[in-house]
Amino acid sequence: MTRLGVTVGRTALKNPLIAGAAEHMIDALGVLGVLRAGVGAVVVKSINEMERGKDQLQRAEYMLLDEAWREIPWTPDAPQTAFIACRSGLTPQSFDAWLEQTAMLDREAKAMDSYAIASLIVADLDKTVAMAKQIEQAGLRMLELNIGTPYASQAKGVVATELDPARVTSIVSAVRNSIKIPLWVKITGQSERVPDLAAAAFAAGGEAVVMAGRLLGFIPDVETMQPFLGTTLGVGGYWNLPLTCHWLSVSRQQLGAGKPLIATNGARNGLDVARMMLAGASAVEMASEVMLRGAPVLSAALREFDDYLQRKGMTAAELIGKAADQRKTFADMPLRTDNWRKYVAGLEK
Numbered sequence: 001m002t003r004l005g006v007t008v009g010r011t012a013l014k015n016p017l018i019a020g021a022a023e024h025m026i027d028a029l030g031v032l033g034v035l036r037a038g039v040g041a042v043v044v045k046s047i048n049e050m051e052r053g054k055d056q057l058q059r060a061e062y063m064l065l066d067e068a069w070r071e072i073p074w075t076p077d078a079p080q081t082a083f084i085a086c087r088s089g090l091t092p093q094s095f096d097a098w099l100e101q102t103a104m105l106d107r108e109a110k111a112m113d114s115y116a117i118a119s120l121i122v123a124d125l126d127k128t129v130a131m132a133k134q135i136e137q138a139g140l141r142m143l144e145l146n147i148g149t150p151y152a153s154q155a156k157g158v159v160a161t162e163l164d165p166a167r168v169t170s171i172v173s174a175v176r177n178s179i180k181i182p183l184w185v186k187i188t189g190q191s192e193r194v195p196d197l198a199a200a201a202f203a204a205g206g207e208a209v210v211m212a213g214r215l216l217g218f219i220p221d222v223e224t225m226q227p228f229l230g231t232t233l234g235v236g237g238y239w240n241l242p243l244t245c246h247w248l249s250v251s252r253q254q255l256g257a258g259k260p261l262i263a264t265n266g267a268r269n270g271l272d273v274a275r276m277m278l279a280g281a282s283a284v285e286m287a288s289e290v291m292l293r294g295a296p297v298l299s300a301a302l303r304e305f306d307d308y309l310q311r312k313g314m315t316a317a318e319l320i321g322k323a324a325d326q327r328k329t330f331a332d333m334p335l336r337t338d339n340w341r342k343y344v345a346g347l348e349k
Helices: 028-036 051-058 095-111 125-137 165-176 194-203 238-255 270-278 288-293 296-312 339-343
Strands: 006-008 011-013 017-019 041-043 061-065 083-087 116-121 143-146 183-186 208-211 215-217 233-236 261-264 281-286
Touching (some): 006 281, 017 296, 028 041, 028 095, 041 095, 083 288, 095 116, 095 125, 116 125, 125 143, 125 165, 165 194, 194 238, 208 238, 238 270, 270 281, 270 296, 281 288, 281 296
Parallel strands (some): 017 041, 017 281, 041 116, 116 143, 143 183, 183 208, 261 281
Antiparallel strands (some): 006 011, 061 083, 215 233
8 A cells, every 4th residue: 555545444545535525526527627636535416315405505505704704705715714604405416317427427436546435415214225225236336324414403304414323323224234335424513422423323334434514503794784694504614623633533532443434624735634634534525625726725635645744754544543542631631730820811920
């Protein structure tokens, strides 16, 4: 295996950078563009059987915000601290058209030593299982099962945000028992039980867990006194990286090093990939940054990540969990009597 190569369950990836699912993964040209950027895999835009999911996409709206919660122009030249807030939906394609396109893209990906990963979002479990079987029959080599979308409470019955480990077990078991290809499970970060949700996914036959999806947010506009984009939004950005790394590290501690975790939400560049891998990720999905700035972001991230590995004299696989495995509890930290006084304004002598 090369310096960049990693293994996630049964799957060897040429590098740990994955282009995550979002609107730029609806069109075949978007998927081919990120494959040519050199990623280890790409997750195509998710689908399920719900027409309301397609309708939700046609009602979608997007905005870019800066660190002062101000809307700024949507441009690849936006500041690095810019982040996307949006309403989104599922691919507008029919399942048959989506399946044909995704199978074609995975054949193209295979020729590039990569993967185009099918993505299903659960609404009706029986229909999810039937779709999973068709995905395998079409020759797709991998499935990501998304049960951690941010929107379930706002789009009831259309998508899933599973918060109960027992429900996770039931859903993942049903899909796992219906197919033989590798199954990755994407879970929410909107819970204090993220490690328990991950444990349930692994116990039911998931081969990797993707954590943790975007969050629900609500942002008032202080000038108009209205909600931005009129409603609750999906939010995620650079500021979420510490949260993602926290869930990776505590999940690794609870589950052990043998359970592959895939990070999502917060990565912008190659050093962010390194940060997430040090926290316990075997691979890292990047989506919003690519949607905003295009596929060259991925090539640049791979170069920066490879430069980092060369500088450290390490392989990507050697990074996994290195920081997480050194994480101490608060009680383990050394005594620093009255150290807090140095950090309170107005108490300096």
